[in-house]
Amino acid sequence: MMQRRGISEIYSTIMMFTVALAIAGIVIAASSNQFNNQQQSAYQMLDSSQKRMSESVSFVTGRDTGTGSEVELVNFGLANINLDRVMVDAVRQQSYTMTFVNGTQTQFLPVKEPVIISTGTSGAKMQIVTTYGSIFEFPLQ
Incomplete structure (x- = not known):
């Protein structure tokens, strides 16, 4: 009869969960940085456009x-x-x-x-x- 080790299954589940959280954290950080860059570019474009419109x-x-x-x-x-x-x-x-x-x-x-x-x-x-x-x-x- 085969003995099961419940402890190693718990450790492997925790490790998989930790790796998944780390990957999710990296994806969220990268997405947030990209969003901030696009938001700045849009602000700069609108600001420049507004200044151009004020030139007569x-x-x-x-x-x-x-x-x-x-x-x-x-x-x-x-x-x-x-x-x-x-x-x-x-x-x-x-x-x-x-x-x-x-x-x-x-x-x-x-x-x-x-x-x-x-x-x-x-x-x-x-x-x-x-x-x-x-x-x-x-x-x-």
Whole structure:
């Protein structure tokens, strides 16, 4: 007759239960981390989209001066606008200046202040790209 050992069956059941709990814990931790990353990405996307929607630039005039290009703009948005890049005919300009009408230089487009953006490149259109990804295009005459 065969003897059964009840203790080893209890130990094996406890071991299987412990392994199953450990695996479940790892899966839950990984899922939670992935969910948090996606939640942050969604928040960043919504925040950037909201900031882009608050950017409003009004075109006053654009000129091709023969030695370069310039546009006069007014920011009617909710906050100052920082530029990521300025392009003439879709070619990125390495240097450009932004000045108020009185000639004082500025580093951003302030709210409700006319600003002139000048480049040393002639062309038919000037494009500006803001730090939030908005793209504005203006004709040069």
